Amino acid sequence: MNSMPLLEVRDLVKEFPTRAGESKRAVDGVSFSINRGETFGLVGESGSGKSTIGRCILRLIEATSGTTVIDGVDLSTLDRREMRQFRSRMQVVFQDPYTSLNRRHSVATLIAAPLRAHGIGNAKERRARVVELLELVQLPASFASRMPRELSGGQSQRVAIARALALNPEFVVLDEAVSALDMSVRAQILNLLGSLQRELGLTYLFISHDLSVVRYICHTVAVLRNGTVVEQASRDELFEHPRHPYTQQLLAAVPVPDPAVQRSRTKRFGTDLESTGEIPEF
Numbered sequence: 001m002n003s004m005p006l007l008e009v010r011d012l013v014k015e016f017p018t019r020a021g022e023s024k025r026a027v028d029g030v031s032f033s034i035n036r037g038e039t040f041g042l043v044g045e046s047g048s049g050k051s052t053i054g055r056c057i058l059r060l061i062e063a064t065s066g067t068t069v070i071d072g073v074d075l076s077t078l079d080r081r082e083m084r085q086f087r088s089r090m091q092v093v094f095q096d097p098y099t100s101l102n103r104r105h106s107v108a109t110l111i112a113a114p115l116r117a118h119g120i121g122n123a124k125e126r127r128a129r130v131v132e133l134l135e136l137v138q139l140p141a142s143f144a145s146r147m148p149r150e151l152s153g154g155q156s157q158r159v160a161i162a163r164a165l166a167l168n169p170e171f172v173v174l175d176e177a178v179s180a181l182d183m184s185v186r187a188q189i190l191n192l193l194g195s196l197q198r199e200l201g202l203t204y205l206f207i208s209h210d211l212s213v214v215r216y217i218c219h220t221v222a223v224l225r226n227g228t229v230v231e232q233a234s235r236d237e238l239f240e241h242p243r244h245p246y247t248q249q250l251l252a253a254v255p256v257p258d259p260a261v262q263r264s265r266t267k268r269f270g271t272d273l274e275s276t277g278e279i280p281e282f
């Protein structure tokens with residue numbers, strides 16, 4: 001087992017030009033590393049810079065400065081062609097499956113898109129891989145011919161996950177991936193993400209504005225405020241002994257204020273996650 005972190009972000013800075021002709025620092029010197037097979041949570045209010053960090057890591061946008069090293073490779077040293085090859089190792093799932101899935105394509109076409117783009121397999125092999133991927137996200141093979149409009153929110157997100165896994169990535173950015181879903185469906189998708197992680201050895205960057213969700217999936221959590229990490233700790237440490245006043249404030253804003261009630265709720269929710277995970281909503 002390789003004990004080096006899979007991903008290291010160092011001094012990441014991203015400035016956006018403002019209308020006034022100045023620049024605004026959306027990300028202001030962020031550093032963290034993510035161990036292989038683990039989930040790193042990035043939590044903070046809307047506008048704190050979470051998505052910008054995710055997009056810089058994936059090089060969907062270029063950072064102003066800073067480095068991202070994945071598996072020992074400094075991504076800024078890769079040219080376009082090398083980056084294209086490397087990109088298959090890192091994927092992203094966004095919040096809204098309705099806008100991220102092209103409405104005119106069938107589920108099979110959507111899931112096979114990354115395979116076609118990378119010239120992998122012939123049509124028959126790709127069909128077989130689509131069935132395999134549907135099975136992986138616990139959808140019946142018959143879903144291959146469905147259209148996006150025929151899917152529920154949870155099913156759409158399963159399709160988005162299947163597509164993200166098509167090229168066997170090691171690293172997946174989950175940007176508010178469960179935020180648009182109802183409570184019970186959210187629990188199912190979190191459960192699925194957890195079992196996929198164990199099964200495939202995936203490493204996740206889990207982005208969310210919702211601390212209560214982060215708690216159930218992340219090993220380590222960084223709290224982001226105005227583009228800066230104010231506190232980073234293991235999940236248990238962060239939730240049981242938050243150090244920074246801003247973290248304490250965010251935790252206090254989580255719905256149930258009474259710690260005793262919160263603990264019992266945590267237990268119940270934990271059980272729900274276990275018991276509902278096996279029954280995908282059809």
Ligand SMILES: Nc1ncnc2c1ncn2[C@@H]1O[C@H](COP(=O)(O)OP(=O)(O)O)[C@@H](O)[C@H]1O
Nearest residue numbers: 016017026044045046047048049050051052053
């Ligand atoms: N393409 C862009 N151009 C200008 N400003 C941007 C752009 N993308 C994000 N921002 C700004 O950067 C800040 C962080 O945004 P974002 O990373 O989307 O936050 P979060 O995902 O935490 O809600 C916000 O102030 C946002 O308005």
Ligand SMILES: [Mg+2]
Nearest residue numbers: 050051052176
């Ligand atoms: Mg965002």
